[in-house]
Amino acid sequence: MSLLTIKDLSLGYENMTVVDGLNFTVEAGDYLCIVGENGSGKSTLMKTILQLQKPLKGEVLVGDGLLSKEIGYLPQQTVIQKDFPASVKEIVISGCQGQMGLRPFYSKKEKEIARKNMDRMGITEFKDRCYRELSGGQQQRVLLARALCATRKVLLLDEPVAGLDPKVTLEMYEVIKKLNDSGITIIMISHDIGAAVKYASKILHIGKEIFFGSKEEYLESDEGRFFLSQKDGENK
Template sequence: MAQLTCEHLWLGYEGRPVLEDLSFSVQAGDYLCIVGENGSGKTTLMRTILGLQKPMRGNIRFGDGLREGGIGYLPQQTNVQKDFPATVRKVVLSGCQARLKNRPFYSRADKKRAEENMNKMGIGAFAKHCFRELSGGQQQRVLLARALCATDKLLFLDEPVSGLDPNVTAEMYALIRSLNREGVTILMISHDLASAVKDASHILAVGESVFFGTKEGWLAEKGGERL
């Protein structure tokens, strides 16, 4: 069953479209990599799926128990975010905010969920450490744990290995791969087309032309060409 369906989307700003008549669907357990040059509309699509802006035309539908706002999101980090003065535990726990609803405080279940996800990402020992004191790879693990607190169904990752060295990049891809094998659906914006083709089940390439289909279909049609 489709968790996410985008139908005839027109996306853009101030009446000027950057993507036109885009349709695709994401099934539970898919690993979809979204690739394209800068300015091709990847960020606009991400913001629209996350509910941060509305499409100019078309519809987005959620299914299989996924609700709007129920997507775990790992943003591309900025220098300001990297210098965030909070403990690891507080950063991870903030992923449970959508679960608060009318409650003023995090519940015992929220705190347990945060602890479990910190341990899953291998950063449980850093719970009391300040986020800004961690390495880039450790910070990404913290933010991935935070995203997992928001959902156990679908993660949207925006350039999750940007700025990481090769060894840490490999570790991060392995974590994402492991989550996908556990049943978490992955949507990932990436400039790293080689790794996208290696791990993805599906490719959405946007730009002057649009491709959506399986990794095998992409390789057959494009021959693995670089964007």
């Protein structure tokens, strides 16, 4: 059974449609990259999957025992968020809040989940440091650990390497690939088409034309060839 099924989805604001007729499925273990031009509706799609925004029409179906609150999410950071005055461990464990119900305090189990995910992301050594004192790459690892506290199945990542230098970007891609190899389904928005076709198993291209399929099919498609040629031109 699919983890997510998107059926005839239309997205937009105040009845202004941004993308129409979106259909695709996400299976357990997929690494799906969502690509397309700015303003094509990629971030809006993620918010709709997370039930933070309602679609204009269509539906998002969740299957295989997955609950919406069990989807881990790493959004794009704002300047204000990068200056957040909390400790690393406080931010990481806050990812468990969806599991707490009405309890005012974290349980031993939730504290252990946070500890394991800090270890997993290699950030345990600065768990007591203030988040805003960290480098951009370290902050992203903290937020990824936080997202992992909310899920064991699916991570939604919105431009997770934005603003990072090339070395840290490569390290972050490798971390995400290892998470996927461990069984976590990845859905990632990316402007880095080179990384998308390197790491992803499937591509969703949103634009004037919509494409969904394997990365091999994307590379052979009209949409893929055109988009890749545009990005190559920008990089020259």
